[in-house]
Amino acid sequence: MINKKVRNVAAALKGVKDGMSLMLGGFGLCGIPENSIGALVEIGVKNLTCISNNAGIDNFGLGLLLQKKQIKKMIASYVGENAEFERQMLSGELEVELTPQGTLTERCRAAQAGIPAFYTPAGCGTEVVEGKETRRFNGKMHVLETAYEADFSIVKAWKGDEAGNLIFKGTARNFNPAMCGAGKITIAEVEELVPVGTLDPNQIHIPGIFVNRIFQGTKFEKRIEQRTIRLN
């Protein structure tokens, strides 16, 4: 067994430095690597480029890094829930690149799979493809999108074993699988880290080959952004 276990979040984040690019899993606040984000705030690394579908809210998720002005550039598909983000974007302190959601995940997956670029129809005819190479297939325009390059991928899973195998839960899966192995080093934080042999190989979502470091988070708040209930 190749052991990927590290003792804590600090050991997992070793080597994260100013100016690096990070892919971070999650959709809204669902399935975000919250222990790692908390530790990045403490370490205080700056000038980060963050690739993540959203940018958290003011006091949670990537919003915590924004509060400390640790993010230089944000690549996301939707950033609507964050006042500090708005302020930094409008003042020009924060560079923002908005990209269609399916393109964002596929650019991660392409990096994972060793595909340098791919064509997609998303965004054709709109301002997001301006300056990009386009090509017609079967009578329809497509745009060439490249794989993202990132120094670290930081993902969150439900269960993992010491070999780095991961299982996700519910819609907390989202962008996490596509980011595994897409950055130069992949860090997985899990709610429950178990010995090898405990997880059924049939149920593994991401094989450990895509994960370099794994640790069990000490605390998962798992905040809900839009608590919605039915009354009857």
Added chain:
Amino acid sequence: MALDKNTIAKRIAKELKDGFYVNLGIGIPTLVANHVPPEIAIEFQSENGVLGIGPFPFEGDEDADLINAGKQTITTMPGASFFDSSMSFSMIRGKHIDLTVLGAMEVAENGDIANWKIPGKLVKGMGGAMDLVASAQNIIVAMMQVNKRGESKLLKKCSLPLTGIKCVKKIVTELGVYEIIAEGFLLVEYAPGVSVERIKNATEGNLIISNGLKEMNFS
């Protein structure tokens, strides 16, 4: 009388067919799920990675790991499945979704849609909308036909930055149901009590009145 948002959703639900996989956008489209006829089987997809969405949970049953693309807590139906974002957009880009219902700020008579950005105002992002409109075969727009200033949102040409081009097939508003044809907006149904004159005044783009024009029917 013009329809309210819930009744627009009710009319769109009539477009659902047995066996459809459906992606609903945020806003009026979400309400369509409340009006599925009991005799047909539909599965709702949400692009954050779930197929087979059920109703909102009862209080106390909310699960932070189970949300829709609007970040609302949800439940799942028997037969539901979870998957990652790349597979979710394989369903969308690969044309496996039978119907997409989404809101819009503007629709043009050639089927162009604008729903993600207002220049000079804060940009929140396109989310999955550009992927959806670029690939969906069957797009219905659910929207109010006039904006708060009383201006038509069915236009000759969109004034806002586009989300997608020549993709909308049908529009349901508080005033009527329209199909996009080569000449423009084909009015096929009017809301009960709404005059064609009122609809003409609320449509800036080219409006064609269908020979088979009829009142909307919700049953």
